[in-house]
Amino acid sequence: MSMFAVLLSGCASLPSSGPTGRQVISSATDPAAELKFQVVDLDGAAFKKLQAIQPAGRAIGQIAALAREGRVDRIAPGDALQINIYEVGMTLFGASTQSAGTGLGGAAIAGDTVDPTVRSQPVNVVTVAGDGTIRLPYVGRLMVAGSTPYDVQRMIEQALHGKSQSPQALVTVVSSPGNSVYLLGDVSRTGRMPLTAARERLLDAVATAGGSKVSNADTVVRLSRGGESAEMRLGDIRPGTSDDVALLPGDRIELVNEPRSFSAFGATPKVSQVAFEAPSVSLAEALARIGGPNDVQADPRSVFLFRYDAAAIAAGEPPVIYRLNLMRPESYIIAQNFPMHDKDLIYIANAASNPVSKFVALLNQLFAPALTARIITKNN
Known part of the structure; x- marks a missing residue:
C-alpha cells in the first residue's frame, strides 16, 4: 500500500500542459495571489449580461x-490664389486679355446693357507668404490669412477704390495646403x-x-x-x-x-496562434479552428477564455476568465454567439485523471519490455 502511495505521488511531477480546471478556480479565490482575477461561468444569465455590455478598447465612439x-474655406500660408481684376474705362492693369462675359464684339454684358469698356486682367498666381500676406500692384500688402476668398475680394476692391473706375475682383483658390x-x-x-x-x-x-x-x-x-x-x-x-x-x-x-488573432493553449492538438481572417469569429468557430478539446487529456467542462481588457483594468476591475462547460448542451449555443476579441487566449484544462493516465502509460513503457522478454524466453 505504501508503494502505491509513493507511485501516485510521482504523478504530480509528471509533465503537464497546464493547470486543471479545479486549480484555475482555486487560484481565483486564493487570498495570497498577487494578481487577482475572477472566473465567470458562461451560462445563460452571464451571456445575456455580456450582450448588454458595450465593448471597450477600440470601440464605437472613440x-x-x-x-x-x-x-475649410479660410486662406492659410502656402495657399495659391488666382486673382482677376475687372475695370471700366481707363485701366490700371493694361490691355484686356479676357472679358468678364462677352457678347457680340467682345463687349461685356451686365444684365440687359452692354458695356464695351469693361476689361479684366488676370494677375499671376499669388502665393500667400509665411506671415499670411500677399502683395499686389497698386494695392500693396494685404493680410489674407484667416480670411475667405470673398473677404480678399472686398479688400482688393477697397484698396483700388479711387485708383480705378468701379474695380471688381475675383479671387479663386488654386491650391490650398492649409485646407x-x-x-x-x-x-x-x-x-x-x-x-x-x-x-x-x-x-x-x-x-x-x-x-x-x-x-x-x-x-x-x-x-x-x-x-x-x-x-x-x-x-x-x-x-x-x-x-x-x-x-x-x-x-x-x-x-x-494590425491583424487580429487569438491563442490556444492546454489540452489541444497543438499550441497555436490563429488569425481571425474574417470580420468576426465566435468562440465556437475558434474552438473548431484549433481542433477542439483533446479527447485523451482534456476536461471538456473546463474550457477557459482569458480576456485582458485594459480599459476595465485601468478602472479598477480585475481581469476576467470565462469558463465554458461543453458537457452542457446550451454551452454550444452560447459559444456560437459569443464573439472573440483580438488577443483572446483559449485554455483547455487537463482532466484531473490525466496525470494518473500518464503515470500508468509510463509504467507500461518501463515494464512492458521486460515482460515481453520474459514471455519470449519462456516460450523458447
Whole structure:
C-alpha cells in the first residue's frame, strides 16, 4: 500500500500542459495571489449580461470624441490664389486679355446693357507668404490669412477704390495646403488631400485614397487632430455615424495593419496562434479552428477564455476568465454567439485523471519490455 502511495505521488511531477480546471478556480479565490482575477461561468444569465455590455478598447465612439466645429474655406500660408481684376474705362492693369462675359464684339454684358469698356486682367498666381500676406500692384500688402476668398475680394476692391473706375475682383483658390488632410500608412495612395466646401468625412478620405491595402477588419484608423489622437478598426466605422467625423484642415489619417488573432493553449492538438481572417469569429468557430478539446487529456467542462481588457483594468476591475462547460448542451449555443476579441487566449484544462493516465502509460513503457522478454524466453 505504501508503494502505491509513493507511485501516485510521482504523478504530480509528471509533465503537464497546464493547470486543471479545479486549480484555475482555486487560484481565483486564493487570498495570497498577487494578481487577482475572477472566473465567470458562461451560462445563460452571464451571456445575456455580456450582450448588454458595450465593448471597450477600440470601440464605437472613440474617434467621435475628436469631433470639432471648423471651416475649410479660410486662406492659410502656402495657399495659391488666382486673382482677376475687372475695370471700366481707363485701366490700371493694361490691355484686356479676357472679358468678364462677352457678347457680340467682345463687349461685356451686365444684365440687359452692354458695356464695351469693361476689361479684366488676370494677375499671376499669388502665393500667400509665411506671415499670411500677399502683395499686389497698386494695392500693396494685404493680410489674407484667416480670411475667405470673398473677404480678399472686398479688400482688393477697397484698396483700388479711387485708383480705378468701379474695380471688381475675383479671387479663386488654386491650391490650398492649409485646407488639406494627410493620409499615410497602409493606404493605397498616401499623400495630401484638399478639403472642399462639400465637407469631406473620414471615410470619404480613405475611399479617395483607394482604401486600405488589407481588409478593413484588420486595419486600424488613427486620426490625429490638434495634439489629440484616437483610433478604431476601420471595419467598425459606418458611413454617416458619429465616428465618421467631418475632416478639418491639418488632420492626419494613418492606416495601420494590425491583424487580429487569438491563442490556444492546454489540452489541444497543438499550441497555436490563429488569425481571425474574417470580420468576426465566435468562440465556437475558434474552438473548431484549433481542433477542439483533446479527447485523451482534456476536461471538456473546463474550457477557459482569458480576456485582458485594459480599459476595465485601468478602472479598477480585475481581469476576467470565462469558463465554458461543453458537457452542457446550451454551452454550444452560447459559444456560437459569443464573439472573440483580438488577443483572446483559449485554455483547455487537463482532466484531473490525466496525470494518473500518464503515470500508468509510463509504467507500461518501463515494464512492458521486460515482460515481453520474459514471455519470449519462456516460450523458447
